[in-house]
Ligand code: B12
């Protein structure tokens with residue numbers, strides 16, 4: 001069978017709600033590449049259309065489908081792309097009625113009935129589709145009768161083949177400027193899925209943590225080094241350090257095997273300590289992303305952060321003492337927030353002084369606890385195309401308007417980045433042309449966010 005798997009069109013300006021220059025920040029669509037690998041292993045022909053990266057609009061995607069004439073089309077959807085997913089499915093259904101259509105990804109997982117109705121797809125698959133995709137392609141009628149299929153979670157991640165990266169041009173993917181050091185074409189890997197924590201705004205809260213074995217991950221890293229010359233890896237696990245013992249062993253293996261790769265990861269501040277950080281640094285870790293969220297205890301409690309402001313500060317200082325760069329993520333427009341409380345968060349960010357800070361606007365995605373209880377905290381827009389983290393779709397009761405929240409978001413970027421201390425620190429860190437290029441891109445990104 002011929003299967004085409006698609007990520008719908010999305011331009012950078014819409015994704016960030018501001019003009020951010022050529023910031024980069026595209027990563028290979030790992031979910032689709034895993035599904036492709038499962039199908040290819042069984043002998044099916046798979047094509048990937050990653051519209052944002054290939055700069056395709058809906059018409060061009062449909063032209064591509066026309067030239068490919070697949071038997072099946074699978075579309076990946078997130079909330080901000082619900083409308084685009086609908087137009088794509090309806091357009092293809094109209095022009096090519098013989099193509100069987102299925103959709104999946106976070107948004108269809110959260111609202112399967114709505115997505116089924118709007119898109120007119122034959123099948124909506126919830127959750128991790130590797131569990132069912134092959135059987136669905138080979139026994140489609142059974143699934144078409146069921147319409148909504150719950151694939152559940154993949155229990156043993158070692159059973160999965162490596163993502164089919166050969167189906168895309170990796171050179172087209174460039175990381176955000178604060179996310180690479182040696183080469184913009186940083187390659188990303190996921191060693192675990194799910195997160196055991198309960199943050200109310202997060203789509204992956206309490207999603208059942210599972211991790212690959214170290215030999216399985218090392219095999220993938222060796223393959224990436226050999227085939228693509230990978231010298232830098234970004235681990236995009238939700239929370240890389242949930243299993244401390246695993247991380248220590250992994251680091252020891254990286255050191256023992258002299259992998260000579262530098263890497264970064266996402267983590268939680270309660271899940272790092274001195275010994276762990278020392279090992280990570282020794283094994284090549286140079287940057288970590290932490291959700292810090294707020295400098296106000298009440299706001300942290302409202303989202304079930306399970307940490308105190310004091311703990312957050314102590315742990316940030318600890319990571320800084322190891323010379324690992326910190327990308328701190330803060331939120332504005334949190335449940336219970338007022339502009340005064342948001343300013344407390346901005347001051348906290350400045351006091352912590354991470355290497356980079358992002359101030360996203362709280363977005364209660366369907367499927368999250370916050371989405372379910374949102375009326376308790378404020379008002380929510382139904383304009384799904386704006387659900388990407390940079391538009392004030394949710395206005396807490398403590399704000400007069402969405403405009404007021406937008407202004408606080410701008411203020412946060414301005415106050416954090418346009419500080420002489422921050423600018424000087426960056427200038428002193430310049431070591432190469434790569435640094436100059438990425439700081440320039442980063443500067444244009446911040447300028448965009450403050451306009
Ligand atoms: C890596 C990542 C990115 C990367 C790569 C995105 C990509 N193209 O894959 C980058 C940095 C580019 C990115 C950008 C954005 N992201 Co993002 N991202 C993630 C992250 C952290 C991991 C995704 C991942 O690779 N998981 C591992 C793979 C194996 O799982 P998966 O992608 O979910 O795919 C599985 C299932 O979902 C399903 N599936 C997925 N697609 C399809 C398609 C079909 C047909 C089927 C049947 C099944 C299926 O099967 C897959 C295999 O099990 C998730 C959080 C998370 N843990 O899921 C957020 C997440 C997906 N991102 C999110 C958002 C909001 C965005 C942005 C809009 C943010 C922004 N404004 O910049 C943009 C969108 C632009 C874009 N091109 O995606 C939200 C989506 C929430 C929502 N309901 O909309 C998430 C859930 C994070 C969150 N805030 O909670 N993201």
Ligand code: SF4
Nearest residue numbers: 195197199202205238
């Ligand atoms: S925000 Fe981070 S720690 Fe909290 S549930 Fe989501 S992935 Fe886990």
